[in-house]
Amino acid sequence: MTSGEKYQENVNGKEDMDNYSEGSRRSTVDSVFIPFKTKKTFNQRLTESKNIKSRFPNKIPIIVERYSKEKNLPLLDKTKYLVPQELTLSQFVLILRNRMEIKSEQTIYLLINNKSMVTMSSTVSQIYEVDKDPDGFLYMTYASQEMFGV
Template sequence: MDKQNFEFKRNLTFDERKKQSKSMRRLYSDKTPIIIEKYRSEKQLPIIDRNRYLVPQHLPCHKLVEIVRRRLTLHPSQALFLLAGGNSLVSNSTSVGEVAEQFRDPDGFLYIVYASQETFG
């Protein structure tokens, strides 16, 4: 599905990931389990301190960007872009639930990468 080789996927089997996401969704049916990692060729931004998030489905993506910016302790002038599905820029006006509907992995997680510039392909 995506071109990003997620560390989370390398460290856990498909069945382990599916079990985790299913358990999270059973306990919190109104939330989306998300894995956020740095884009593989990103050089300017730091590695995020945690990669698993449980986010309300109705949360607008611009709020998710704010959460990631805070976790990375970025200066307001630093650019930050979120991409889902390998190379699709996440629109700030859509909800996390809408992005998950379109890009959720078969294991149940929504995988998102962050980068300091728009990265396509």
């Protein structure tokens, strides 16, 4: 299966928000986590985001990583997400919660670009326009506790 075919898989008839690049899945038992920005050079990330945006102009490329000091929430099985522009942050958090299979009483905090928290009713498109990285990706960090002073 090619990377492009992965987009087309979906039980709901919509494009899948699964990985859009080979090698973006990781084992939940990884003992050493390497951030996406460390794995690839700026130019590699920029090229990848431009390719994604040209192939899927109505989608937002998002990188979601666990806060480095997080101990309570599991690692997600992937870091790359391709989501519809109109998806709200609260809807995206629900997707993340389902992927982590965590209890409803567990709280998830999201930090955008390691600097800000945003309103849950904001669309990913609104967040992307304000907070996208120069490499073209939107970066989110998740944790079970507030990460002020990171």
